[in-house]
Amino acid sequence: MQFSEHWLRTFVNPALDSSALGHLLTMAGLEVEDAKGVAPAFSGVVVGKIVDAQPHPNADRLRVCKVDAGLAEPLQIVCGAPNAAAGMKVPCALVGATLPGDFEIKAAKLRGVESFGMLCSARELGISDENAGLLALPDDFVVGQDIRTALSLDDTVFTIKLTPNRPDCLSLLGVAREVAALTGVPFSAPAVRDVSATHTEKREVLLDAPDGCPRYLGRVLRNVDPTKQAPDWMKQRLERCGIRSIGAVVDVTNYVMLELGQPLHAFDNERLSGDIHVRWSHSGDRIVLLNGQELTPNPKTLLIADENGPLALAGVMGGEASGVTDATSHVFLESAFFQPDAIVGRARAYGFTSDASHRFERGVDFTLQRQAIERATELILGICGGEAGPTIEQVADDALPSRLPVSVRVARASQVIGVDFSAAQIAEILGRLTSDVTAVGSSVEIVPPSYRFDLQIEEDLIEEIARLHGYEAIPEKSPVGMLGMLPLPESRRSAAALRRLLAARDFQEVINYAFVEEAWERDFSANADPIRLANPIASHLSVMRSSLLGGLVGTLTANQRRRSSRVRIFEIGRCFIKDPEAQPVVGYRQPHRIAALAWGPADAEQWGQASRKVDFFDLKADLEALFDGRALAFARISHPALHPGRAAEVRCDDRVIGYIGEIHPNWVQRYDLVSAPVVFEIDLDEAVSRPVPVFEAPSKFPPMVRDLALVVPASVASGALLDELRMAALPIVQAIELFDVYHGKGIEPDRKSVAFRIRFQHTDRTLEDAEVDAAIEVLVGRASERLGAQLRS
Structure with missing residues (x-):
């Protein structure tokens, strides 16, 4: 809503300047977005009347005008405007006047003819961009009157931003009512007289x-x-x-x-x-x-x-x-x-x-x-x-709409606003809105006026009381309350700790919208029935995500368009999945997840090592680092977003907690990804859990290290073989690490060699070779019995 301050003051004229009036409206909820004068500052310009206009003797485009500016004698002014003519009234800048831009008018001689002032166009006064000629003024303007007064140029145009519940302020009458209610100054509505009919023609x-x-x-x-x-x-x-x-x-x-x-x-x-x-x-x-x-x-x-x-x-x-x-x-x-x-x-x-x-x-x-x-x-x-x-x-x-009474409890209004009101005070405040106000015991009841559709319940009246009383008059009171420190179990970390850990491993956090493109859900989650938004902020962001993967791929494509050569990003956020049995939001599950994506060189370019692309095992190491020593198991899976042969489910304590793998070639091509990124996505609750550390005294005796190479069928996963060796749970075995997988000469085509480094140690004494040999026989025997492994010769 845009309006003229001068026009408003014909309805209500409080003793406030323009700035104070704007502040009053803003604090009452009618936010003033802009308040600007209708003309820039200038002075010394009056209404002038051209008495005579003759051609300039030395210039075809100039005229010598005699101008009545309300002084004792007419002024001689040389003017170049094409519309300058005898009889018209125009703005006349006198000698000594200052026009916009600090341009001072002085007596001058133009082509040999003296000029004592300047006749002005609208642009020269800063009123508009019109510059075709002199600004023609109405014939009833008084000669010699200050042009700012004649044209009401000392006016301010207010632009207020109204909330949808205040349509009553989309008029000068409505704004005037508000100002009157806020200041207590009476306002006068336009006088409207019934016009009597003078003919009988009508339409039914x-x-x-x-x-x-x-x-x-x-x-x-x-x-x-x-x-x-x-x-x-x-x-x-x-x-x-x-x-x-x-x-x-x-x-x-x-x-x-x-x-x-x-x-x-x-x-x-x-x-x-x-x-x-x-x-x-x-x-x-x-x-x-x-x-x-x-x-x-x-x-x-x-x-x-x-x-x-x-x-x-x-x-x-x-x-x-x-x-x-x-x-x-x-x-x-x-x-x-x-x-x-x-x-x-x-x-x-x-x-x-x-x-x-x-x-x-x-x-x-x-x-x-x-x-x-x-x-x-x-x-x-x-x-x-x-x-x-x-x-x-x-x-x-x-x-027609009905105006039903609305009541407000005095105690309730005082509690919500934080000011002790009496019933009489509330009745006086609400009486500024309507004359139909009644105090009934500890409550005040009003019948809202016909122009206030928004006053329907008690809370509406409480808001009006606070607004008309003045938000600035409400005392500032700091909230007082006892806050107990919540326990933080040692077995859990915060999400912030995971953020710091991934940032330390050269990842950057991204925050994407929870609403995504429907194609992302179809391609990366095989979700043909996503949760649809009733009112999406953009036509393409029309469904809720069931995976963080689409957002990460979208971020990668944006970075590739900006010539990024190496991207390592992660996101922590909620996903949204239909589930008829879900609680507490019936019909929808909202799991918290953490996902990461790596693309480009494994390490930033440097002279000390050759460049290579990031692969599955690089991201697998980052994932294992998140779990702070908890054992993870990986098993090959088929996933709609991932490469058929380079995807694995992630297990922790025999629970599937997510997946890891390389993006499917189809999506690499469809989303113009240049090359395939590696991703993982896991449940956040699993990632923040961690085992409570238990102290064990370090052994004072030296360890013994043996390498063990086993030949197994090629179909046996190396991880499964490692799990079998660890499940033997021999007390002197401190660590088992896989360090080599070999196919080739000396090994049958359908088999492979898997090599482990095993560290043996006892806390009370130095181990003997016979004890270590016996332990190796147990490990080999278990691997042979469970997985058909043979000791490599």
Whole structure:
């Protein structure tokens, strides 16, 4: 909502300057986004009248003007404007005047002729960009008057940002009511006089859709002169509210809308046929709007129509065929109340918006229509002449909004706001909104005014009390409460600890949207039925993620487009999965997960080692580092996102906790990934768990290290063989590490050699070779019995 401060002060004039007024509105919830003067600073410019204008003797494009500036003698001023002519009134900068940009006017000699001042264009005064010639002033301006006073240039244009629940402030009257309620200064609404009918012509109105339009008023204005222009004061107020002047009739409807808050519409009465119908759209209806858009309204669109078809989209925009033009002499003026539900979203559905729809879809005062049509009639007849007919009004009383009493408990308001109020104080505060206020014991009850649709429950009144009392007048009290320190089990780490660990291993954290592209869910999770968003922020981000993998791949592609050669990223976040038995959110599971992606060289480029691409085992080492010594098991799996032969499930304590692998070649090609990244995704709860350390005294005796090479069938996983050796649980075996897998000469084609380094140690004595040999025999025997292993010769 944009409005002129000068116009506002004709309704209410508190003893506040522009800055204080803007602060008052902002603190009351009408946020002032911008407040700027209508003209820059300048001085010494008055209204001048060109008495005479003669060609310059030495310059074809200059004129020597005699200008009456209200001084004892006319001034001689040389002017180059093409429209300078005797008799016109223009801005005249006197000698000593300062124009925008600190440009000082001095006496000068132009082509041999003395000049004592300057005649100004609108651009030279900073009023507009118009520079075609001198700014022509109205004939009724007083010669010698300061131009800032004459044009009301010491005005401020406020732009306020309103929340959808305050449509009552989409007018000067509404803002004035607010200022009056906040300051206690009385305000005066525009005086509206009923215009008596001077002819009997009328059009009947039929409310065929009372659920959409319960009140409609219309009247015929005859013999209106469409060529008349709105007065300058009206054009100026419209312009400062951001609306350009079109023609007197349309200007008046816009002016009343800004003044009172009631949108109006004017039809060319001679283009109408029969009665006016307010109805829902029918099959076959078509209309060309004033903006030139041709459309077929859907059945949920409310229309203004006559016997021949639609005339306007009700509360949104009029039709081109029935619009007022310069040839219009008879006008049918409309003033109606449309239910917000009947208007909301209709303009956006057709790809545009309008000032009328902006107001109607939020809610217009349902008692304002007669006042508005009388005000508009008075202004149109005063400017364009003509005669008014009788006002026809149709009302469906049972469909009009009802104003039910709302009460607020004094104790509750005091508790919520933090200020001790009495019932009398609350009644006084709420009395600034409406005169219908009653104190009932420990409560105060009001009947909300017709223009306040937002006052429906006790909490609404508490907000009004705080707002009108003044947020700045509410004392600042620090909250007091006992906070107990929550226990942090030693067996769990925080997610922050995992972040630090991965950052130390050269990963960077990313945070992606939880809503993703549907293709990501299909490709990376084989999820054909994702959770869909009812109102996505973007058309492509339409579903909730069930995996973090899509977001990481999306981040990788963005980095590749920016020429990144090495990417190591991770994310911690929730995923969203349909599950009929899930709790506490019925029907949906929301697991917390951690995922990582590595792509490009394994290490940053350096002189000390050859460059190689990151692989499965590099990321596997990073994953194992997360688990702080807990044993992980890996088994080959098939996963929709991963390479068929380079993917494994991750197990911890015999539970599947996630997966690791290389991105599938199909997705590498589809998402232009250059080469395949390696990824893992695991449950966060498993990653933050860790074993509680148990102290063991270090052995004072030297260890013995033996290498053991076993030949097993090629189908046997090396990890499975390592698990079997560890499960032997020999007390003198301190560690078993796999260090080599060999295929080739000396080994049968269907078998492989797997080599382990085993460390033996006893805490009480030095081991003998015989004990170690016996332990190796046990290990070999177990591997042979369980997996068909043989000691490699």
